[in-house]
Amino acid sequence: MNAVLFTKELKRNRKNTLIWTAIVLAFTLMILSIYPSFSHMGEDMVKLMSSLPEEYAKAFGMDEATWSSIIGFYATYYGIYITLLMGIYTASTGATIIGKEERDGTAEFLLTRPISRGSVAGTKLAVLGALFIIVYLVQTLVAVIGMNLFGSEIAWEAMVAMHIHGFFLIAFFTAAGVLMGSFLSVKLNYMGPIVGMIFGSYFLNAIASASDAVDWLAYLSPYHYLPLTLDKGSLEPNLLACGVIAAITAMLVWIGYSRYLKRDIIG
């Protein structure tokens, strides 16, 4: 890893990271801040929501716990909004952090300095990892603060399990972004394929949850292996799935990294 490049890359991604972090935090606080108004409705809200089609409620992981505790409420929206937003940010950063130099024409400058390609790619991936962890930790911290502000007490076990699953899910999407960036043209706008991949994963799982006829679709989605919503008010970490997803994540990053080492730098 090259310290000079690491510092420069952090600086270069600062603005984009601040914008995305602000968006994620705004969503987190917005979700938590509206919980009290739902909870004050108490039984009426539970009755109202029970009138929703069962398939719809299943698809989005809504059950009684969604309305009766802040962790249930947060879990529903953590899956829908937070992991999607964070996944889009880190996957798009992963797709562009290496290729951006080629797209902007600065790869020629960088790769004719006395830094190996392995060091360039490794440093940029380290920056990506650092940005991911910073955003992830800040969001978790703000979620905990928000729950304390707007809820009564935090179900720590479910909260920890949810955020562990969220961590590995987002890491997986990030690695998929890195892989995408190493194989596709640097001139491509990656946002479309990335949003498609993440939303597609989410909705595959949602559709499979809603209908037994297509429940096999769930196997195609990482959300199935790393659930974010509560089951009867609780959630336990699936450590086996975390390990398998982590291994796949590492493999995707390695393939992307290896591909970058051999890629022709055209412009």
Next chain:
Amino acid sequence: MVLLPLPEGAEKMTIFPDVDALMREEVCSKFNGMWVQCVVFWKGIQPTSAMNIIETQSLSKFYGKERGITDVTISVKQGEIFGFIGPNGAGKSTTIRTLLGLLAPSSGEAKLFGQSILENGHELRRRIGYLPSEVDYYAEMTSRELLEYHANIYGLENAGEKIRELAHYFELDLDRPIADLSFGNKKKCAIIQSVVHEPELLILDEPTSGLDPLMQNRFFELLESRNAKGATIFFSSHILSEIQRLCDSAAIIRGGEITAVEDITTLLAKQMKKVRLVLESDAKVELPEGAQNQEWLGNKVLFDYVGPTKDLLQWLGRQEVVDLTLSEPDLESIFMNYYRR
């Protein structure tokens, strides 16, 4: 360049540029065996003992099925200024990018300092300064920030003073954002980054594009000074006069293939000149041997000339000349005339 063997305790170097063979012998006999190291430059003669700094063997690069370069074999010796000349799209930049390891060769090999750039690129690039033809730098940085970033990567200490000196020499405002610089000023920034770490090998790809004549001249002086200190220079251009001014020898590339590798004296002898004459009378005169493609219009004649310049001047001296223009033909004309395959 010839380095004479030095006696023990030698510590001073004297440089004698562009001496002819006779003077070279005189200088060498004067200093040989004394405590002065004599470094002698002369054009048209290649040193035989110096190592190859650049060496390619049947180097080819294809972009899919599209041709980049085919079977490029060249060698550039230590201390040489080597021209690499060819029209746009001939394969100059592809060759350079392959030399630098930005492109992986389809076949053949490229060595710098006797080592493969693909295996030892990290260390080799420390010894290289590269000036690209298109300057794309981090738009959000100023020139100073870019050059400091460059110096930090190289681990240069006290680079600030050198950067300031070079910026002053090239009249570059270091504190303007790169995005706001003209192409010429970006090029100046690129020149500074290519030399500030005092590389042993300078690889220059169309280095003068965007520079005004004054800056071109300063740049050439800088190159000559670096070469005098021992730097090897690989100079890619499509402008023949630049190659003539600076280089000891040159390779000509066309259609991705090396058409010829010549020393500059031979290249000059083969060079065609375009001659435009206005004579006192309308009477047609016999043109000198080597004239071709003549066009007469009253007392004006336009023709291409290939042959010794001395013969042309002697012929001109015998004519009643009112006006004369001698110009360099475009590169494609040279290729068409002398390197037709």
